[in-house]
Amino acid sequence: MKDQAASGESPEVAAGQRLSTREAAERLGVKPETLYAYVSRGQLSSRRAPGGRGSTFDAAEIDALARRTNRRTTSPATGDPAFRTGITLIENDRYYFRGVDATELARHYSYEEVADWLWTGELRPGVRFAASAEARAAARRAVEALPAHSGSTDRLRVAVVAAATTDPLRFDLSRDSVLAAARGLVPTLVEALPVVPGGPQGAGAAGEPRAGTSTPGLARRIWPKLTARPADEPAVAALDTALVLLIDHDLAASTLAARVAASAHAHPYAVVSAGLGVLEGPLHGAASGLAHRMLTEVLDRGSAAPVVADHLRTGRRVPGLGHRLYAVEDPRARALFALLDRVPQAAAALAAARDVVATTARHAPLHANVDLALAVLSVSCGMSAEAGETVFAVSRTAGWVAHALEEYGERPLRIRPSGQYNGPRPPQPLPAAADGAPR
Structure with a gap:
């Protein structure tokens, strides 16, 4: 733990909270007429508003209906599809993890503490993630087999696949199993990366714990994979803060890809692979x-x-x-x-x-x-140009897992947009061969 943090609670619907007709309709992403149709069918209850002007609706009941119907709302700011999530809120030029200011979390807690809290809702001061020896060895062998010019994201993608093959329980999507996989995968990614040449040598130089010592935080473990310079506390603190700040940022492109994978009930390693595939684009992680x-x-x-x-x-x-x-x-x-x-x-x-x-x-x-x-x-800090991408990828892994945990609780394959076809209308004749020869 960095410092003693101000307490924060995850955003829950207050008991007895009432919504106006407009608020309830917006929360469901429907018109007021549709809202009252739900009432007439007995799917919702309503109560006359004070003064007899309009109706009010129970917020918890509205949210339960949204979960049952998997309503997809539209963002009022952009008109883009918006999926309900309780992980990150971006509002008024600030952003929040489960209702807590994310920059404050980064000031007070380490990456592993925030990631674990984001997954479970429980803060465990001093928590450390550990990779299994089998996953670590498989990931390293896979990474070492890559060409020398391979980038860090290439290595991370290969490491995820290798780690997955060592986990026979990866298809178990129960919460405890997914959490166990996530707590092992994050350090596996870090430890699979090669140490930057010219850095400190000897036991512990790769960021792994020396025999008889406690496990260092993830920022200190990833430091020698990013730079040959000796670690100093202010710089490591800045790196740890960067890791926390980048854990999630609502439905960014890579996170949407991860949620699509989770919607298909892909296992958590495949979810992370989907996120990594999108992250590598020059308009995102790179x-x-x-x-x-x-x-x-x-x-x-x-x-x-x-x-x-x-x-x-x-x-x-x-x-x-x-x-x-x-x-x-x-x-x-x-x-x-x-x-x-x-x-x-x-x-x-x-x-x-x-x-x-x-x-x-x-x-x-x-x-x-x-x-x-x-x-x-x-x-x-003497890092390469791709170091920021590496930090981004390792950090965002925790966010992808948080979204996977959320998506596993939704109706499977719900993220299925429909294309707006603009091709030739049928019926069309069979295509002819380019050379005109009969087939």
Whole structure:
């Protein structure tokens, strides 16, 4: 545990809470007429509102009906489909895990403490995840067989598949079985990654516990897989905070893929594999690598102005800026920047990042996002450009598992959108061979 945290409760429906007709209809994603049809069929009860104007509905009853009917609502902000989830709320330029400010959680608790709490609702101070010897060995053998030029996400995907083969209980989707798999998978991913050459040698250098010592936290275990520099407390604290901040961010692309897999009752290893497959895109988990390279160039050239100009001249967007869900600075970036301010070796990269923001802000109201903050961490700690992607992938594994646990409780295969066909209308003739020869 980092510090003593302020208490927070998960968002539950208050006993006896009443909703107006509009609120109940929005929660179900239906029109008021449909709402009253549920009442007439006996599926809902209603009560006259005080003063006799309209009706009120029991919130718990509305939520139970939503679960039974698997109503898919629409986001009022974008019109996009929205699926009910109790994991992450993004609202008013802040974000919350189960109703608790996620940046506060990151300030007070470690990655493993927050991940375990997110899965179970129970905080266990000092909790550590452990990989089984069999899973660790299989994952390492699989990773070592890859070509030397393989990226970290390649290695993580292979490690997940290898770990899955060692778990005969992976098809058991009971809560306890999924939790056991998750607590073993996260450290397996970390321990399957190779140590950066040139780092400290000897027992414990790979981030694993020395004989007779307690297991270090995940941030300290992943540190030598990211950089050859010796670990120092301020930098490791910043890394641990980054891991917590990135655990979940509502239904991001990779999380939606993970939920689709879970909806098909894929086992948790397959759910994580689905998430990793999407995360590797340059517009998602790999975005911090672009920001890393940009900051390195800013440091080399001594100013952000020519670097930003080059990006714009070639039609590239400036990486690490802007987020569709926040009108101001990404709260994850703000929290991470605050910690990096305490890391002496981060001063130059922080100044470069602020120079980028100030230069771009002359003409566009863009703010730093978490990719820029991850880039400051990776540049200042001597990590590679793909280090941010590695941190993102390992961290988000806990979020994918949380969503899988939630989705396993829903109707199977409920996430089945319908395509809007715009091809030729039938009937069409059979296609002819390109050479015109009879078949």
